[in-house]
Amino acid sequence: xTQNVRILAIETSCDETSVSVIxxxxxxxxxxxxxxxxxxxxxxxxxxxxxxxxxxxxxTLMIEDALQNASCTMDDIDAIAVTQGPGLIGxxxxxxxxxxxxxxxxxxxxxxxxHIAGHVYANQLEGTLTFPLIALIVSGGHTELVYMKDHLDFxxxxxxxxxxxxxxxxxxxxxxxxxxxxxxxxxxxxxxxEDTYAFPRVWLETDSYDFxxxxxxxxxxxxxxxxxxxxxxxxxxxxATSFQNSVVEVLVGKAIKACEAYQVNQLIVAGGVASNHGxxxxxxxxxxxxxxxxxxxxxxxxxxxxAMIGAAAYHIYQKGIVADLDLxxxxxxxxxxxxx
Ligand code: KG4
Ligand code: ZN
Numbered sequence: 001x002t003q004n005v006r007i008l009a010i011e012t013s014c015d016e017t018s019v020s021v022i023x024x025x026x027x028x029x030x031x032x033x034x035x036x037x038x039x040x041x042x043x044x045x046x047x048x049x050x051x052x053x054x055x056x057x058x059x060t061l062m063i064e065d066a067l068q069n070a071s072c073t074m075d076d077i078d079a080i081a082v083t084q085g086p087g088l089i090g091x092x093x094x095x096x097x098x099x100x101x102x103x104x105x106x107x108x109x110x111x112x113x114x115h116i117a118g119h120v121y122a123n124q125l126e127g128t129l130t131f132p133l134i135a136l137i138v139s140g141g142h143t144e145l146v147y148m149k150d151h152l153d154f155x156x157x158x159x160x161x162x163x164x165x166x167x168x169x170x171x172x173x174x175x176x177x178x179x180x181x182x183x184x185x186x187x188x189x190x191x192x193x194e195d196t197y198a199f200p201r202v203w204l205e206t207d208s209y210d211f212x213x214x215x216x217x218x219x220x221x222x223x224x225x226x227x228x229x230x231x232x233x234x235x236x237x238x239x240a241t242s243f244q245n246s247v248v249e250v251l252v253g254k255a256i257k258a259c260e261a262y263q264v265n266q267l268i269v270a271g272g273v274a275s276n277h278g279x280x281x282x283x284x285x286x287x288x289x290x291x292x293x294x295x296x297x298x299x300x301x302x303x304x305x306x307a308m309i310g311a312a313a314y315h316i317y318q319k320g321i322v323a324d325l326d327l328x329x330x331x332x333x334x335x336x337x338x339x340x
Contacts, residue, residue, distance in 0.1 A: 013087025025314025158209025
């Protein structure tokens with residue numbers, strides 16, 4: 001294995017077309033991200049077919065942009081990494097095919113990457129990972145607590161039994177009339193309101209690290225419905241604060257409990273919801289009270305980007321995992337796949 005590994009990484013699993021150039025999984029050279037949010041907004045959510053078409057339009061532009069920003073050419077690249085899944089299959093296929101074409105044309109190794117492994121490794125661009133650690137994964141499609149004894153050794157110790165936390169944010173946002181994606185809007189309103197609606201905290205069984213958010217989501221919808229029936233107007237800021245407090249209390253409570261039970265000194269946070277202000281400050285307080293090191297990527301690396309895919313790809317490549325040119329996208333993938 002060469003000492004210095006420069007990876008060109010591609011991410012197209014949902015509604016961001018992104019290409020990054022990164023050295024040794026830690027030194028970010030360039031990270032080009034083109035969000036399609038403005039296009040999907042009018043539909044209130046991501047339309048898979050529209051996403052695929054935008055990826056096709058933008059893929060080569062983003063490859064050129066990332067190389068240009070890194071002041072290098074394909075000759076300087078050692079390997080190509082790509083998100084294989086999970087995600088929208090049509091969207092994934094655009095990235096996978098672009099990566100295969102580059103790998104074939106330039107005779108470079110092809111590294112397949114699990115999207116959520118990428119989210120976890122965004123933390124490597126923020127600080128050092130010291131094992132064992134606990135990763136709290138909070139994205140639009142995933143809510144998991146993962147114990148990691150070593151690189152890529154993802155052991156799921158808890159997961160959502162229904163909605164992912166980002167999904168709950170987006171649904172609550174829609175109920176209070178906020179645009180897609182609702183998470184950042186609810187977050188913003190939550191900073192201006194008060195916790196007046198006393199929504200439930202769903203802890204499940206005492207020994208469980210699992211989550212459930214569908215009951216909370218229904219509680220919010222029912223509350224708004226009841227107020228409307230009584231002719232009362234809900235205060236959106238207070239709805240947002242009350243909802244966010246319930247989510248954050250459970251996420252932080254379970255993450256801290258896991259850190260203590262598994263005797264780890266570092267908690268890392270991954271996924272779009274990791275940029276939530278309420279979650280970040282509650283985690284900061286809870287970890288500093290207990291001497292646990294908290295690492296959270298900066299906001300631009302919490303949502304989908306290729307830099308995180310390149311960061312994870314470095315370790316996947318070190319493990320000797322490379323794909324053939326028959327690599328296919330996968331809408332579902334198990335994050336425990338890298339455990340040996
Ligand atoms: O990780 P991500 O970019 O995509 C997936 O892999 O799913 O996460 C997107 C999710 C969306 O549900 C979005 O509403 C949510 O992350 N999100 C937030 C915030 N920023 C993004 N949720 C709460 N607060 C935020 N500040
Ligand atoms: Zn994601």
